[in-house]
Amino acid sequence: MRKSAVTAVLLLLxxxxxxxxxxxxxPALDKSPMDxxxxxxxxxxxxxxxxxxxxxxxxxxYGRPQKSGRPIFGNLVEYGEVWRLxxxxxxxxxxxxxxxINNKKIKKGRYTLYGIPEAxxxxxxxxxxxxxxxxxxxxxxxxxxxxxxxxxxxxEAIETLSITFEKAKSGCNLLIMWDTAKVVLPxxxx
Amino acid sequence: xxxxxxxxxxxxxxxxxSCSGKSKKNDKPRLPLQDTVIxxxxxxxxxxSPIDVSPMDxxxxxxxxxxxxxxxxxxxPLIARIIYSRPHLQGRELFHGLLNYNQPWRLxxxxxxxxxxxxxxxxxxxxxxxxxxxxxxxxxADKWTMVFNKNIDTWGLKPDPAKDTYRFxxxxxxxxxxxxxxTMVFQKANxxxxxxxxxxxxxxxxxxxx
Numbered sequence: 471m472r473k474s475a476v477t478a479v480l481l482l483l484x485x486x487x488x489x490x491x492x493x494x495x496x497p498a499l500d501k502s503p504m505d506x507x508x509x510x511x512x513x514x515x516x517x518x519x520x521x522x523x524x525x526x527x528x529x530x531x532y533g534r535p536q537k538s539g540r541p542i543f544g545n546l547v548e549y550g551e552v553w554r555l556x557x558x559x560x561x562x563x564x565x566x567x568x569x570x571i572n573n574k575k576i577k578k579g580r581y582t583l584y585g586i587p588e589a590x591x592x593x594x595x596x597x598x599x600x601x602x603x604x605x606x607x608x609x610x611x612x613x614x615x616x617x618x619x620x621x622x623x624x625x626e627a628i629e630t631l632s633i634t635f636e637k638a639k640s641g642c643n644l645l646i647m648w649d650t651a652k653v654v655l656p657x658x659x660x
Numbered sequence: 661x662x663x664x665x666x667x668x669x670x671x672x673x674x675x676x677x678s679c680s681g682k683s684k685k686n687d688k689p690r691l692p693l694q695d696t697v698i699x700x701x702x703x704x705x706x707x708x709s710p711i712d713v714s715p716m717d718x719x720x721x722x723x724x725x726x727x728x729x730x731x732x733x734x735x736x737p738l739i740a741r742i743i744y745s746r747p748h749l750q751g752r753e754l755f756h757g758l759l760n761y762n763q764p765w766r767l768x769x770x771x772x773x774x775x776x777x778x779x780x781x782x783x784x785x786x787x788x789x790x791x792x793x794x795x796x797x798x799x800x801a802d803k804w805t806m807v808f809n810k811n812i813d814t815w816g817l818k819p820d821p822a823k824d825t826y827r828f829x830x831x832x833x834x835x836x837x838x839x840x841x842x843t844m845v846f847q848k849a850n851x852x853x854x855x856x857x858x859x860x861x862x863x864x865x866x867x868x869x870x
Binding site for chain 1 (some may be wrong): 668712715716717718720725726727729730732740741743754768771772813814815817
């Protein structure tokens with residue numbers, strides 16, 4: 471036991487030595503890696519084969535935390551609290567053209583996307599304060615839109631938070647899935 | 661009991677080490693810089709979107725802008741953001757098989773690396789307009805040619821030189837480091853900031869003047 475403690479301490483010191491330098495600090499690889507999703511789905515791949523129009527419609531950039539055996543909603547992510555819909559930086563949603571969500575026109579631009587999960591209904595929030603960390607500085611007065619969306623239970627728990635788009639009638643859907651919860655936000659192209 | 665003792669010992673050692681690290685910065689030979697290789701836990705099957713082997717990351721200037729904003733630290737206005745993916749060496753060497761001289765490289769993996777400039781900047785005496793670009797580089801033995809290109813939102817493999825907007829040659833530095841994961845970060849510099857690119861034993865810097 472004592473031996474392993476000493477080893478652990480030595481290991482920590484070595485890691486610290488490696489991880490620090492006088493000139494550069496190299497960011498370690500994140501436990502909740504960042505990812506991005508486009509609509510049209512896989513737009514960048516399609517673009518190099520010239521199969522898509524000049525600009526995409528929407529893009530989400532988010533950190534992908536993992537379930538790692540924990541119950542998520544109502545536990546790790548509390549009900550009724552504003553959540554960054556990801557990890558690290560708050561989730562960003564960008565529209566490359568004006569769109570309509572819940573009968574409201576959303577202007578082309580970059581926004582932050584938050585959610586307030588509850589057991590059966592989430593509130594999704596589009597907020598204009600971008601480039602921010604978590605939901606710590608969330609301010610309702612920067613909200614552009616709040617939309618209630620109902621939660622569908624999925625049978626098999628999803629390990630990694632996933633935010634993707636899918637084609638839908640007169641637009642696309644934004645899908646947010648983690649653990650056993652799935653919510654869908656319809657986005658209309660008009 | 662052992663756990664308590666272990667934690668205490670660990671904590672004290674870290675504390676001591678941190679202090680000594682600061683005061684003795686220059687008297688010991690510098691260890692080669694190496695980032696920690698974290699084996700990504702094999703993520704359980706995700707039918708929607710599996711975790712990538714070269715995870716995406718982003719770097720801001722001012723450095724850590726979102727965190728500074730969170731802690732209400734007074735910051736300069738937002739100037740730049742890079743979004744890139746981080747391939748890793750996995751036992752390979754950067755310029756022996758992984759990259760080739762004179763072949764364009766996307767400075768990352770997967771999607772082309774993206775640079776958002778939130779204001780005009782000057783690079784090597786040339787004005788570079790605010791806006792979104794993709795960056796790629798043409799590595800050569802003694803320098804890299806950094807290319808700003810307007811074909812944004814694209815996959816990194818087929819750069820379209822017709823949409824190149826700026827090209828800058830920068831020197832490279834060979835180091836004793838062995839950086840496992842490709843890294844792009846901004847660092848404050850005289851009159852602006854450097855975009856530092858580090859991978860394996862190579863470092864390259866592109867100076868942005870504000």
